[in-house]
Amino acid sequence: MGRLFSLIWNEVAKIYIQKSTWIMYIFIILLIAGVAALSFFSDVNNNEYGDDWKAELEAENEALTEEMQESEFAGDFNTQQIEKNDYHIENDIKPAEYDAWQFVFENSMLSSFISLLTIIVAGGIVANEFKWGTIKQLLIRPISRSTILLSKYISVLIFALATLAFVLVLSWIAGAMLFGVQGLNPEMVLRKGGELQASTVVEEIISSYGFKLVNLFMMTTFAFMISAIFRNSALAIGTAVFLMMAGTSIVSFFADRVWVKYILFANTDLTVYTSGMGPVRDEMTMGFSIVVLVVYWVILMAASWLAFTKRDVAGN
Amino acid sequence: MSETAMELKQLKKKIGSKEIIKGLDFEIQKGEVFGFIGPNGAGKTTTIRMMVGLMGITEGEVVIQGQSVKSNFKKAIQEVGAIVENPEMYPFMTGMQNLKHFARMTPGITRERIDEVVGLVGMENAIKTKVGRYSLGMRQRLGIAQALLHKPSILILDEPTNGLDPAGIRHIRKYIRRLASEENVAVIISSHLLTEIELMCDRIGIIKNGEMIGFESVNEQDADDDGSRQIAIEAEPSDKAAELLKERHGIDVEMKEGFVAFEASKTFVPQIVTTLVNEEVLVYRVEVSKASVEDKFFDMIGENVIG
Secondary structure (H helix, E strand, C coil), X not given: CHHHHHHHHHHHHHHHHCHHHHHHHHHHHHHHHHHHHHHHHCCCCCCCCCCCHHHHHHHHHHHHHHHHHHCCCCHHHHHHHHHHHHHHHHHCCCCCCCCHHHHHHHCCCHHHHHHHHHHHHHHHHCHHHHHHCCHHHHHCCCCCHHHHHHHHHHHHHHHHHHHHHHXXXXXXXXXXXXXXXXXXXXXXXXXECCEEEEEEHHXXXXXXXXXXXXXXXXXXXXXXXXXHHHCCHHHHHHHHHHHHHHHHHXXXXXXXXXHHHHCHHHCCCXXXXXXXXXXXXXXXXXXXXXXXXXXXXXXXXXXXXXXXXXCCCCCC | CCCEEEEEEEEEEEECCEEEEEEEEEEEECCCEEEEECCCCCCHHHHHHHHXXXXXXXXXXXXXXXXXXXCCHHHHHCCEXXXXXXXXXXXXXXXXXXXXXXXXXXXXXXXXXHHHHHHHCCCCCCCCCEHHHCCHHHHHHHHHHHHHCXXXXXXXXXXXXXXXXXXXXXXXXXXXXXXXXXHCCEEEEEECCHHHHHHHCCEEEEEECCEEEEXXXXXXXXXXXXXXXXXXXXXXXXXXXXXXXXXHHCCCCEEEXXXXXXXXXXXXXXXXXXXHHHCXXXXXXXXXXXXXXXXXXXXXXXXXXXX
């Protein structure tokens, strides 16, 4: 165990010593700053409510109803907004003002950027040792190849979590600076599967980032496998990023076939089961998707392990 | 007399149906510096890679200090320090960061040991510089430092003097000799620089097409006075000298750049000179040189196969 810890220490140190990692973090900072500035200057959803917020909401509803009578186009949006306002009034939940928490929640799409960075790290972590020739130095130590591979995989996951934490903290700080903080964990009302529901913002942040981590985790493992088999980081990063972007198109292209449900990308977005959007094929369930994901993970890891532990290291 | 540090038993490597290493069988003793030479593609690197477990062994065994690399890799490799081919290190880390990185991979290496090893290879001044800015010679030294961290009983060095300046070569050579004689380390050096190997090694093994085709003991060769020598005589008229040698002593000679050249024992030289002088051949110069490893090497492998 002690040895594994030292190995992970080594691997994480190698990730963070490299300049390219810091450049990636600078990109994260710029991206969050950009998104924050954008939402600061285009504040659409920044209604503030006073103590008499119930009356204010009712007035808003009346205005929306009038607008609907005047224009046919406003229909859907306005009906939904009225329903939501009614829900606030009925359940006595004061609409939270837009603040740091909301900002963090709205920008959960930043998680795909975390996926991208983690794929870059995963794609390089084995392949680069071959590129640098240092793989020989790693493998002639009294440590099994399996342990070395495991330490590298764990280090990639640590990088992913550290980067996630960095993104969350940084976007909260950016949100707090621009929009302030309304309480520790404000309540919010969301539409899930056609139904309105009340929950807290922290809960929502965890679930929206959490579901997106599934995709990150699978694509990272995929890049790691390509890295271990082909010993080429460009190939690993390229194929993983391509599949991450093309995955949903591939699935929708084959949506009418029965076997589409066994494709990895038909199963990586588990929110389809909670949001009411529905999976690609009606017979699929959350349990089915989880089994498919586990099977894929086992195959990817087994392939990485076989390639890394059984093959000769020759020619570099 | 001495203990075996490493033993190769009928070591074979097949890639596909092609047999690259065809059954190597030899031992390396503790305290011995063993030179491993052969032309490119003879199987030096493949053999070394099998010794350290980078390549799988098809058949046979490598036994290090009684432990088989095949079945007991961790125990066996703990005794080995090595540079395989080039001394590659992480270019974005300093020399010290590299050493610490590798030190963490083997139990029991202290901070003092790291400093000691840095001193041994004379890298104190450059150890805080990034390896990316090192010259090949500096990387070579760092590679040796890395290989010595855990006080191995076998040191395997591939082309250790590659890229070193003459002073550096001398330094490394002295250091390797000292490791062998004082610390009883078995050192295996692979090289194609024959003269280098001659100066450093006790024994030389020559490999060709995956087979050991000969072993030479360097020290024995020095002691051996009766061994055959390369003799070259500058004489006039040279054709008469050649004739006399053939008639009186039954020696076939070659004419090389105006010299009469042949192989004979050193003890034979006075008689030959007497014959020539008595027959009024003018003798300007007699050169006696022992056959170098280089000559033997070429004899054994045939010059044309090089490259």
